[in-house]
Amino acid sequence: MKLTARQAPGYFRSPDVESAGILIYGADAMRIALRRAEVVAALIGPQGADEMRLTRMAAGDLRRDPALLLDAIKAIGFFPGLRVALVEDANDTVAPAVAAAMHEWRPGDAQVVVTAGALRATSALRKLFEGHRSAYAVGLYDDPPDRAEIERMLADGGLRQIPGDTMAALQDLAATIGPGDFRQTVEKTVLYKRGDDTPLSLADVAACAPATSEAALDDMMDIVAEGRLGEIGPMIARLQAQGTNAVSLCIAAMRHFRTLHAAASDPGGASTGLARARPPVFGPRRDRLARQVQIWGALRLEQAIQVLLDTDLRLRAAGQRPPEMALVERAMIRLAMLGRRG
Secondary structure, X not given: OEOOOOOHHHHHHOOOOOOOEEEEEEOOHHHHHHHHHHHHHHHHOOOOOOOOOEEEEEHHHHHHOOHHHHHHHHOOOOOOOOOEEEEEEEOHHHHHHHHHHHHHOOOOOOEEEEEEOOOOOOOHHHHHHHHOOOEEEEEEOOOOOOHHHHHHHHHHOOOOOOOHHHHXXXXXXXXXXXXXXXXXXXXXXXXXXXXXXXXXXXXXXXHHOOOOOOHHHHHHHHHXXXXXXXXXXXXHHHHHHOOOOHHHXXXXXXXXXXXXXXXXXXXXXXXXXXXXXOOOOOOHHHHXXXXXXXXXXXXXXXXXXXXXXXXXXXXXXXXOOOOHXXXXXXXXXXXXXXXXXX
16 A cells, blocks of 8 residues: 555554554655654564564565565564564565565564655566555655654654744754755754753754764854954965865855845845745844845845855856965955945
8 A cells, every 4th residue: 555645654653563564765764764664663562573473575585585685574582572674775676575475464463564766657576565465665765854743743742832933943054954954953843842841942952963074164154244344364274274165155155145235125124035045044043144235235145145156256267267266265354344235
């Protein structure tokens, strides 16, 4: 049987203990791993692996010895409770071995959990599980967790007071980072809020959101946008030592000032414009950018973007030109001086 995207989250939380098993497939290995861990834990509990009620095998081992899976589902355990036979990284080359084991499956045998990468609709594995009267198949795609799933993840950690703006920020974050990073962020947030009964705030989310490799670039853009001329040279030297090149710095500056310009031009005001920014901006970071919008105004932000466009053209031009980082540093100084005129 085929599980829909709507049915799948509920099944992973509470799988059918009477079924023969499930195939979980998709292109994102992290999503597959998270769902596999969730369904296995729901079937055998946190102590299942220690009680030897979980048998894991790689697809390569199953190809070499097709009887491995059948032996695993028929084995008698030392401890009572459900058992799981897990086949990881499968593809259609193991479909015959899986089909043979599933044909011999009977109630009371171990459940079969198979994980695979992206599978075509004509895949033998997909056809096997989708057509089986007592097994399930679900494809995981790149859709981020929806509101209901995020609420469930937070509720599992004891967080239930989630204001609307905080939930919107979490949804934006889920759409921006990978599923593993997002789950780790939720777990970190739960720990961060332990013993704190106040509603989850934007500042809490910002404090727990993963640091990105662009953090130093963000610091550089703040220095420029806030007109802190004396800090530009040392910060550029630091970025250069970290491997940042002139083009990356110019692109980051363009992105930053375009974000400010979009916020300054938004009919609903800077706060509304920043709320619509992608990637998302929240917490103290959003407040800081809102102050920068007020400092600059739409007209001077247009001038800043033109300075950056001219710099980008010079970086891409053929022939002799000044050292690239010196060219960008001069542009940053011009921008900082432009911002100070207000």
